[in-house]
Amino acid sequence: MHLYLDTAIVEEVREIAAWGVLSGCTTNPSLILASGRKFEDVISEIIELVKGPVSAEVTAMDTAGMISQGKELRKISNHVVVKLPTTPQGLAACRALTDEGHPVNMTLCFSMNQALLMARAGATYISPFLGRVDDISWDGMQLIKDIRMMLDTHDLKSQIIAASIRHPMHVHQAALAGAHIGTMPVKTFQMLIKHPLTDAGLEKFNSDWEKAKKNQ
Numbered sequence: 497m498h499l500y501l502d503t504a505i506v507e508e509v510r511e512i513a514a515w516g517v518l519s520g521c522t523t524n525p526s527l528i529l530a531s532g533r534k535f536e537d538v539i540s541e542i543i544e545l546v547k548g549p550v551s552a553e554v555t556a557m558d559t560a561g562m563i564s565q566g567k568e569l570r571k572i573s574n575h576v577v578v579k580l581p582t583t584p585q586g587l588a589a590c591r592a593l594t595d596e597g598h599p600v601n602m603t604l605c606f607s608m609n610q611a612l613l614m615a616r617a618g619a620t621y622i623s624p625f626l627g628r629v630d631d632i633s634w635d636g637m638q639l640i641k642d643i644r645m646m647l648d649t650h651d652l653k654s655q656i657i658a659a660s661i662r663h664p665m666h667v668h669q670a671a672l673a674g675a676h677i678g679t680m681p682v683k684t685f686q687m688l689i690k691h692p693l694t695d696a697g698l699e700k701f702n703s704d705w706e707k708a709k710k711n712q
């Protein structure tokens with residue numbers, strides 16, 4: 497599973513990109529609002545750091561508007577992935593943009609049938625929001641498993657971005673469930689590396705090395 501950051505804060509991207517494990521980034525209007533910055537500036541700066549796919553969401557609700565905004569966003573960089581909503585208009589825009597070679601991430605996916613429609617519309621990426629499914633006491637991880645089985649069974653090429661990830665167990669389980677990509681907030685990313693036995697083991701090795709140095 498590839499690892500993406502779900503953020504519009506450039507400093508967070510800079511921090512995790514330095515680890516050498518970051519494959520891409522996703523943004524949405526709520527994250528852009530939280531950044532307090534101009535949309536296009538944020539997307540360009542993130543792309544500079546990630547040098548990989550960065551999803552940028554359209555705000556139009558009609559097909560023509562989505563296509564035109566999507567094409568404008570793609571002028572920023574080839575790394576821009578046009579993020580479209582799960583509506584009939586979004587599906588039509590997805591078909592039109594993918595037919596012209598533009599990558600599309602279909603967002604706000606909450607069911608297998610929505611994912612099937614997205615895959616049939618040629619979506620490069622499908623984003624099931626697993627945390628929000630869990631929020632309503634359904635099983636977000638089962639949704640990821642079902643979508644993966646459906647894509648494999650019917651030889652559909654869309655990739656699953658497990659989105660609305662909230663904690664490290666979501667990452668662990670999404671990787672096993674067959675998500676191609678997991679996108680998560682920086683806080684979750686930082687937690688992935690932490691383990692108390694790693695910290696305790698390192699402390700012991702360091703203190704033993706201090707003692708061993710006397711014999712070197």
Ligand code: G3P
Nearest residue numbers: 502524627628659660679
């Ligand atoms: O990737 C989608 C994400 O931004 C939504 O996360 O935690 O608001 O459901 P959340």
